[in-house]
Every structure is written in C-alpha cells, then in structure tokens.
Amino acid sequence: MTVCLAQPGTPVLEVLGLRARYGHIQALKGADLKVGKGELVAVLGPNGAGKSTLLRAIMGLTQNEGEVRFMGTRLPRRDPVGAAAKGVVLVPEGRGIFGPMTVLENLELGAYRVRDKAEMQRRFARVFDLFPRIKERLAQVAGSMSGGEQQMVAVGRAMMSEPKVLLLDEPSLGLAPRVTGEILETLGRLAAEGLPVILVEQKAPLALKLACRAYLLSLGRIVATIDPREVKSHDELAQYYFA
Amino acid sequence: MDNFGLVIQSLISGVSIGCVYGLIGIGFCVIYNASGIVNFAQGAFVMLGGMVTYVLLEHYHLPYVLAAVLAIAFVALVGALLERLVVRPLWKRNAAMFVMILATLAAQIVIERLTYLAVDDQPKTLPVFLDLPPIMIGGVAISYQSLWIMAGSLLIVAALGLFFKRTRLGKAMRACSINAEAAALQGIPVSALLTGAFAISAILGALAGILVTPTQYTAFNMGVPFAISGFIAAIIGGFGRPFGAFLGGITLGLVQAVAILSFGAGFKNVAALSILLVFLFIRPSGILGSSR
Structure with missing residues (x-):
C-alpha cells in the first residue's frame, strides 16, 4: 500500500x-x-x-x-x-522513551501542552485505537517492555501531541x-x-x-x-x- | 536525669538535625537531576532562609509566618536568578561541568559577602516557633522545636514526593532528568524547568534554614557548614536520589549525635567525615544506589 x-x-x-x-x-x-x-x-x-x-x-x-x-x-x-x-514531532533513534516512568506517564508527557481533561481522554482513546496493546500496559514501567512495545509507546507518545507532521x-x-x-x-x-x-x-x-x-x-x-x-x-x- | 534519658534525648536531636541535612541534601539532588550540576551555592539558600526571616522579623516587625513566607519567596527568586545569571550563560557556551560547578561556588561566596555587607557579622537567632517547655516523656525531654523540625521535614518530603509523582510539572521535571533531549522533543520547556529546579532547591534550603535557626544561630558564613552536611547526606543516600538524601541526612545526624555523646562535641565533624569515608569505601553508590 x-x-x-x-x-x-x-x-x-x-x-x-x-x-x-x-x-x-x-x-x-x-x-x-x-x-x-x-x-x-x-x-x-x-x-x-x-x-x-x-x-x-x-x-x-x-x-x-x-x-x-x-x-x-x-x-x-x-x-x-x-x-x-x-x-513537528520526532520519534528519535533509540525511541527516547522515559524508561523509569510508566507507560501512562510517558503518554501523558507526549500531550504535555494539553491541560483539558476531556481532550486528554480523547487523545488517549485515539492512541489505544492505534496500538491496542499499550492499553493493557499502562501501569508498567516503560523500560521493562520489549523493544517493539517500547517503539509503540514512543510512537503513541508522539501521537498524543497530535502532530502536524511526524x-x-x-x-x-x-x-x-x-x-x-x-x-x-x-x-x-x-x-x-x-x-x-x-x-x-x-x-x-x-x-x-x-x-x-x-x-x-x-x-x-x-x-x-x-x-x-x-x-x-x-x-x-x-x-x-x-x- | 538518668543516662538512658540522655541517650534518647541525644538521638532525637540527632534525628531532627538530620532531617535538616536531609532537606539540604534533597536540594542538591533536585538540581543535580535536572542539570548534572552540583550546586555549591546550596548553603547560601539555607543561610538566606534564616537570615532574611530574621531581618523581616526583627527589623521590620512582620509576623513570624509572613516573614518566613516572604523569606522563602525571596530565596526562591535568588535560586532562579542563580540559574539565569550564572549557570545559563555558561551552559549556552557549552562550558565544562567543572566550570559551572565552580561558578556556583563563586556565587556562594558573593552571596555570603553581600549578606555580610547588608547585615553584619554577628550571629543571629530566631525565636522558637512555640515557646513552651519541653515535653517530658519518662525521663526524656523533647523540645517543641525538634518536633517542628521533624514534622515539618516529613511534610516537605511528602509534598515533594507528591509533586514529582502526581503533578504535570513534576512529571515533566522527572522526564527532563531522565532524558532532556527526548523531553524537549515532546515540547516540554526544558530550560524553564531547569530554572524551576533551582527555585525548588532554593525553597528547600530556605525551609531548612528557617526550621533549624531557632535551635542554633545563623550568620553570613553559616551556609557552607550546612551545605557540607547536606552534601554528605546526599552522597551517603545515593547522589541524585532525593529520598535517599533524606535517609542519609538522618543517618548523618544520628552518627553525629552518638559521636558527641561518646567522645565529646569536638568529634562532630570527625564523625561526619568518617561516615562519608566509610560509605565511599564500602558502598560508594549510597544507601539507595546512585541515580546515574
């Protein structure tokens, strides 16, 4: 495709x-x-x-x-x-996730500039839709996940900011x-x-x-x-x- | 008073002064985590906390609480200015870490001497928060001020823990300390948060100074000894681990209390540096293990 x-x-x-x-x-x-x-x-x-x-x-x-x-x-x-x-949002080489923090915290930080709760929830829903696997892992420390899951968190975190270009x-x-x-x-x-x-x-x-x-x-x-x-x-x- | 009572009393005062060292140690950690800098002007914050409160209280006759709050705000501003005027220009020039650390030491001396010029060189003290006779439990006398210090420190540590764990700003600060570049890529204003870290660290120093001054005294040159104790607390706790620094401070306070009790007051500093050496030899990463 x-x-x-x-x-x-x-x-x-x-x-x-x-x-x-x-x-x-x-x-x-x-x-x-x-x-x-x-x-x-x-x-x-x-x-x-x-x-x-x-x-x-x-x-x-x-x-x-x-x-x-x-x-x-x-x-x-x-x-x-x-x-x-x-x-303009970059998912850097090596993912750059915040390893000692939870998946939830990583995603929240992606939407650092969003203060509105409802808007935050909407963005979470969107990311869960893109990467359903993340949703079950929210409480997990991000650094303890497999490489693929970490990459999903990294892309998900970037999507939390609703980028105009990725x-x-x-x-x-x-x-x-x-x-x-x-x-x-x-x-x-x-x-x-x-x-x-x-x-x-x-x-x-x-x-x-x-x-x-x-x-x-x-x-x-x-x-x-x-x-x-x-x-x-x-x-x-x-x-x-x-x- | 029997011997047992004296021991318990010394240990309690050791824990309470240890809490103060712990707060100062946490101040070191907050700045270190945000920037990698060991801020040797940390002692200036402690001294200014007590000194500015004293001036507002004695010269301007403000109520105690108001004087303390204004002093904390003033010291926070000093912390932020230290970052903006001393650290940032060097940072922008890609100065070596060593240069920035030396610059904070220079700032410490400048603040110390300005205080000397603005006030004088006489020791000052603050009144105790509650002027009541010590509580007697069995044969043990516990002063109200040491209770204030312990309760106040615990409250401050808990509040700081909540701040880093629960608030948006606190989480962003943790993110910056884990990976500043990745934080910037999320649109987190990394440089503003660095200024904030200096301000928080200054507030911790000021609080420590205000809590401890009623039990001792403060003078323009009282910052350095406190900074050294806080620094030792941070190292034996595991440098960069705020909660470790608090435990380290209490350990240090207890060891000093036991040393004074057993060998005399002259052994206070010997004990402090000995426990530092013991940790550096046996467990250099500190109680909780260092953060980097």
Whole structure:
C-alpha cells in the first residue's frame, strides 16, 4: 500500500538546502525534501549517510544552516521545543522513551501542552485505537517492555501531541519482523488519514512498500529521488546504494 | 536525669538535625537531576532562609509566618536568578561541568559577602516557633522545636514526593532528568524547568534554614557548614536520589549525635567525615544506589 494522496499546493514541511555540523564535521551537506498532507516519504541510505542528522537538523537539535519551512513559514533554528510545540514531532533513534516512568506517564508527557481533561481522554482513546496493546500496559514501567512495545509507546507518545507532521528515525531498529510490520502498517494508516510522515529507514524494501517518494541520502547529500512504483527489483535499488 | 534519658534525648536531636541535612541534601539532588550540576551555592539558600526571616522579623516587625513566607519567596527568586545569571550563560557556551560547578561556588561566596555587607557579622537567632517547655516523656525531654523540625521535614518530603509523582510539572521535571533531549522533543520547556529546579532547591534550603535557626544561630558564613552536611547526606543516600538524601541526612545526624555523646562535641565533624569515608569505601553508590 503506497500512501500518496498529496494535492498540489504548499507542502506541510519543506526542507531547503539544509546543512548541519557536529563541531567541525559537516554531517549533512545539503538536503532538499518536502512532505505534504497524506504523504509518507522515506529517507533511505547506508549507515552514516546522515539520515539521523537530517531529522535532528529539521528539529533544530544540531547547528545548522539552510531552511526548514513548516506550513510556509520558517522554523527558527535551534529550537526543538518550539518546533515540537508547533506540531513537528520526532520519534528519535533509540525511541527516547522515559524508561523509569510508566507507560501512562510517558503518554501523558507526549500531550504535555494539553491541560483539558476531556481532550486528554480523547487523545488517549485515539492512541489505544492505534496500538491496542499499550492499553493493557499502562501501569508498567516503560523500560521493562520489549523493544517493539517500547517503539509503540514512543510512537503513541508522539501521537498524543497530535502532530502536524511526524518524523521517525528507524522505528524498525532491533525489532522482530512481525512487530516492525505492525508498526509500519500503523504508520501507513496514519499517513493515509492525512498525516504527513517522514520515515528514515535502513531497511529500504519495507519503507518502499509504503512510501510515496523516497529520498536517497549518501555521504550527507540527497543523491536521488525515487518513485517506489518504478523500482522493480532489489538490484535496481542496490545500484542507487552503490552508485 | 538518668543516662538512658540522655541517650534518647541525644538521638532525637540527632534525628531532627538530620532531617535538616536531609532537606539540604534533597536540594542538591533536585538540581543535580535536572542539570548534572552540583550546586555549591546550596548553603547560601539555607543561610538566606534564616537570615532574611530574621531581618523581616526583627527589623521590620512582620509576623513570624509572613516573614518566613516572604523569606522563602525571596530565596526562591535568588535560586532562579542563580540559574539565569550564572549557570545559563555558561551552559549556552557549552562550558565544562567543572566550570559551572565552580561558578556556583563563586556565587556562594558573593552571596555570603553581600549578606555580610547588608547585615553584619554577628550571629543571629530566631525565636522558637512555640515557646513552651519541653515535653517530658519518662525521663526524656523533647523540645517543641525538634518536633517542628521533624514534622515539618516529613511534610516537605511528602509534598515533594507528591509533586514529582502526581503533578504535570513534576512529571515533566522527572522526564527532563531522565532524558532532556527526548523531553524537549515532546515540547516540554526544558530550560524553564531547569530554572524551576533551582527555585525548588532554593525553597528547600530556605525551609531548612528557617526550621533549624531557632535551635542554633545563623550568620553570613553559616551556609557552607550546612551545605557540607547536606552534601554528605546526599552522597551517603545515593547522589541524585532525593529520598535517599533524606535517609542519609538522618543517618548523618544520628552518627553525629552518638559521636558527641561518646567522645565529646569536638568529634562532630570527625564523625561526619568518617561516615562519608566509610560509605565511599564500602558502598560508594549510597544507601539507595546512585541515580546515574
């Protein structure tokens, strides 16, 4: 199922010539990409290509140059809190869940800015609908759950904030194939319902099944934009990796 | 009074001063958990709590409770300013942790000397909260002030526990101490909460100072000895574990009481540093195990 419903118009999130440095190391040398309503786009590339850096730079977690436009206006640099408050939400690499806290507390913190009780309940219901398994585990300490369940909590926590665009950094990392499938399917469903999603993945075939567009990142640059429907075989994809 | 009564009485006063050390130790933990900084200006909060209450009470003749509340508010403000004016500028420049810790020590000295200039160098004391003769149980005399200290400290610790466990703000602060970056990604205003942690820590210090001053005295340079005791309490409790710091404080108070009773008052500091060494040698992670 490819998720590709975008209507022409301003993209929800647009990245223009984004570069990022860690100290003296230029990890991202220039990236342009965009994602619109109802689109799931994938960012693919080998280890160390700068995929995580790209997402971190979008959030303002790195020193960066270039532009990130959200709904047509520029996001301020180095303000991850502000970006998250506006609705640009990242599920970071390694999930970043609050391990010693309960699942319930993790989810509540995702909706930190919501004070209204009824609204909070509505969001909980929505997350339980996406990940029914979470509901039975609310009192459990999040760090004691399996990797797949932790990833569900991480995505669920992000959904508690009702993001306007969702960024995911390798949600499949270290997970069993079945759980990965389950989570990616949920992401596809979210995108089909209109949520713009940027999915960074090492496992290209999985991501290509869902993506409407894939950006190929290599050595800190986007070297190709791929239409997954035109990728016929793994060999063809491998060419991109090694080109 | 028989010997047994004296022992019990000493132990009770040990527990009550230990509660004060515990509160100061919790102050260390709150800031450490939020930022990784060991705040050596913690003693200044304790001294200011007692001193500002004294000034409002004796010079401005405010009612005791009002003077105490205003003093706590003032010290909270000092704590917040310490974070904004001393810690944050260094933080923004990616200063080494060591530099920030030294900066808090410098702030301690500045606050101490400003207090000296503003007041004087004479020891001051506050009246006890209730001027009644000690309660006699058997042959044991228990002063009302030590009851105030113990009850007050327990109440403060319980309130703090509830704050971190139940409130939205408290949970967000815990989240920041677990993973500040992940907290920021949830839209939690991490930097404002850091200021809040300094303010909470300052409030704890001020409360400790107000509770303890009636049993002793305060002066511009009384902060450091209290900070050292609180620091020891935090270490033997397990650094970064607020409840551990409270237990550590009580342990420290008891050990000091026994030492004074057995060897004389000169052994108070020897006992404090000895128990610290014992913990560092045998159980460096403290009673509850350190948080990081």
